[in-house]
Amino acid sequence: MILVTLVLGLILVGLLYVTMSWNFNYWRKRKVPGPKPKLFTGNYLNLFKMKRNMIYDLNDIYEEYKNRYDAVGIFNGRVPELLVISPELAHRVFVSNFKNFHSNEYCKYADEKTNYLMSVNPFCISGERWKERRGDITLGLTNGRIKSVYQVTNKVCQLTSEWVKRQIRLGAADCINAKDLSLCFTSEVVTDCVLGLSAESFTDNPTPILANMKELYNRHWTFSILKTLVGTFPSLSNLIKLRFIPLHVERFLVGLMDKAVQSRKSQLATGQFQRTDFLDYLMQIGEKRSLDTPRLLLGFISVFLLDGFETLASVLAHMMLLLGRDEEVQQRLREEIQAQSSRWHHTL
Structure with missing residues (x-):
């Protein structure tokens, strides 16, 4: 009995090994160089341990x-991937021959029933x-519309500065969390620039926008x-339907878009809104082409909310971390900002 169990165990281990490694000759057969993959993780050594961001493995x-x-x-595990290294080849992929590479790995998850926002996101659709x-x-990101958000960004910068000064005066016991500060900044900028709404991120009663956006990445x-x-x-994708955006967050975003559109229509009808922004542009092309305006808006605005929220906040938080570690660079940056600020006020 023990012998039979041992043999069956060895057979199962052998089958598992063959299953996980049978594709490891994929690049070798095509004479493409590359590092030797490991069982289960491939070349992403921290795929399961998560002790180190996988970007460092790359x-x-x-x-x-x-x-x-x-x-x-x-x-990636047992799935082959091509890592482009040279700038010249990257240029061919992203520019010259982009028509052959525009689809990405998230296109296969753009299922309307499981991931509605991804199914209307321009970066998750193909063809x-x-x-x-x-x-x-491209047509919507004109110089005029980009310039129109300067006042919004400037206002949010002032709110951020006032909030930081207030926290310093209050002497917060836990200091200031740079990531939370960055998330407040990006949520306020993106929400106002794209939707014309305020997230109230720097007040004592912020809207649910910040909380819902945080849940996307937790x-x-x-x-x-x-x-x-x-x-x-x-092949498991036929059985396991991954939901990248939690259902309650998706419903919140859909309601937020509807609120923004209704609010904008009301403001335009009474002549209270004069800013020519991206939401205004989307509403115009939706009317001209008789498109499904709510669906169109969801697709485009989700790009800004999902991509502009966390990515920019991470960059800002890491920038503050690095500046905090180097007082000399911190002082140089301060002097450059003060010099540019003086020059700008002098020009005005």
Whole structure:
């Protein structure tokens, strides 16, 4: 009995090994160089441990091969990926031959029933729909509309500065959390610039916008495991439907878009709103083309809310961290800002 159990165990281990490694010759057969993958993790050594951001695993590979090859073959678990290294090849992928590379890994998750916002997001759709939406975004980002948000950004910067000074006066016991400060700043800027609404992030009673956006990036550990399983075994995507945006957050965003549109229509009818922003542009093209305006708005605005919120906040938070570690650079930046500020006021 023990022998039978041992044999069955060895067979199962062998089958698991073969299943996880059978595709590891994918790049070798195509004569594409690259590092040797590990079982289960491929070339992302921290895929499960999460002790180190996976971008550092990619950077290690880049540093090793950057002076020898234009691209190398790597594995995400057991799924082959091509890591583009040289700037010239990257230019071909992103510009010259972009028509062959516009689809990304998130396109396969853009299911309307499971991920509605992703299904209307221009960066998660492909083919002719993607080309049309890309053109809409490009036409909407004119110099005039970009300049129109300067006053909004300037106002939010003043609110941020006043909030920081108030926290210093109050002498907060836990100091100021740079990431929370950055999230407040980006939520206020993005919400006002895109929707014409205020998130009230620097008040004692902020709107639910900030709280809902934070939930997008506070993933439960089960989501990471399921995403890894689907990435490792793509066929499981037919059984496991990953929801990237929690249902209650999705419903909140849909309601927020509707509120913004109704508010803008009311303001335009009474002549109270004069700013030519991106929401105004989207409403115009929706009317001209007889498009499904709420769906169109959801697609475009979700890009700004989902991508402009966390990414910019992370950059700002890390910038403050690095400045806090280097007083000399901090002082140089302060002097440059003061010099530019004096020059700007003198010009006015």
